[in-house]
Amino acid sequence: xxxxxxxxxxxADLLAAxxxxxxxxxxxxxxxxxxxxxxxxxxxxxxxxxxxxVRHSPARDAIxxxxxxxxxxxxxxxxxxxxxxxxxxxxxALLDHVPLDPARVHPMAPADGEFGADPDAAADAYAxxxxxxxxxxxxxxxxxxxxxxxxxxxxxxxxxxSPAVHERERSVIAVRDSPKPPPTRVSLxxxxxxxxxxxxxxxxxxxxxxxxxxxxxxxxxxxxxxxxARGARRTLWLLDExxxxxxxxTRP
Ligand SMILES: O=C1O[C@H](COP(=O)(O)O)[C@@H](O)[C@H](O)[C@H]1O
Numbered sequence: 001x002x003x004x005x006x007x008x009x010x011x012a013d014l015l016a017a018x019x020x021x022x023x024x025x026x027x028x029x030x031x032x033x034x035x036x037x038x039x040x041x042x043x044x045x046x047x048x049x050x051x052x053x054v055r056h057s058p059a060r061d062a063i064x065x066x067x068x069x070x071x072x073x074x075x076x077x078x079x080x081x082x083x084x085x086x087x088x089x090x091x092x093a094l095l096d097h098v099p100l101d102p103a104r105v106h107p108m109a110p111a112d113g114e115f116g117a118d119p120d121a122a123a124d125a126y127a128x129x130x131x132x133x134x135x136x137x138x139x140x141x142x143x144x145x146x147x148x149x150x151x152x153x154x155x156x157x158x159x160x161x162s163p164a165v166h167e168r169e170r171s172v173i174a175v176r177d178s179p180k181p182p183p184t185r186v187s188l189x190x191x192x193x194x195x196x197x198x199x200x201x202x203x204x205x206x207x208x209x210x211x212x213x214x215x216x217x218x219x220x221x222x223x224x225x226x227x228x229a230r231g232a233r234r235t236l237w238l239l240d241e242x243x244x245x246x247x248x249x250t251r252p
Contacts (some may be wrong), residue, residue: 020053043086084232119174
């Protein structure tokens with residue numbers, strides 16, 4: 001697994017704009033190298049702000065949108081039309097505004113979808129979908145996985161000291177009793193996240209500072225799940241100054 005790299009931007013707006021620029025460039029590079037690219041999207045304030053910045057970027061069509069596979073790291077298990085759905089927010093921020101191939105956009109099922117109100121069935125279906133595009137029959141090697149985090153150390157919907165953080169076999173799990181609303185969610189597991197070539201952990205704000213510093217220092221993932229989110233080739237922390245405030249200073 002890769003060692004953590006940290007890049008700090010002045011504030012939340014610059015963090016979102018710079019990450020959008022980085023994302024466009026990396027996707028274009030991967031497409032030039034291998035024809036297509038895969039990205040795992042995150043919800044949350046920073047994750048959606050990045051997508052809005054991509055939408056407004058004059059460089060956005062450096063991406064070949066028809067050759068991009070999109071997945072989600074987690075989803076709030078709510079009806080499809082609920083404004084809190086990560087998928088709905090991502091579509092409004094970017095996905096509805098670019099010429100994606102709909103067959104390559106892979107949302108997690110909503111609570112009023114084909115699996116009804118059964119999050120385990122939705123999680124199992126997503127695991128099957130991932131397995132179907134994986135060279136190892138389990139999880140694809142995602143080119144870039146975007147993740148946010150909570151101040152208590154959750155990432156995707158893997159919360160501290162929850163059953164999800166101890167999952168080693170399944171790639172996707174249902175989460176009940178999430179401490180952050182809504183209580184029912186579907187999430188990639190940490191071993192599935194670690195199939196990614198690159199994991200980008202993107203967050204801003206002072207409320208995240210302690211979790212960031214502990215994770216970068218290598219805290220145990222059972223207590224701080226975000227510490228277990230690492231890419232096989234690269235683990236990149238993209239922060240604003242407030243979120244980086246508790247990191248040890250290495251520069252004058
Ligand atoms: O609920 C969620 O929250 C986290 C972090 O969100 P933020 O607004 O504090 O940045 C996000 O990573 C996750 O995808 C989402 O479901």
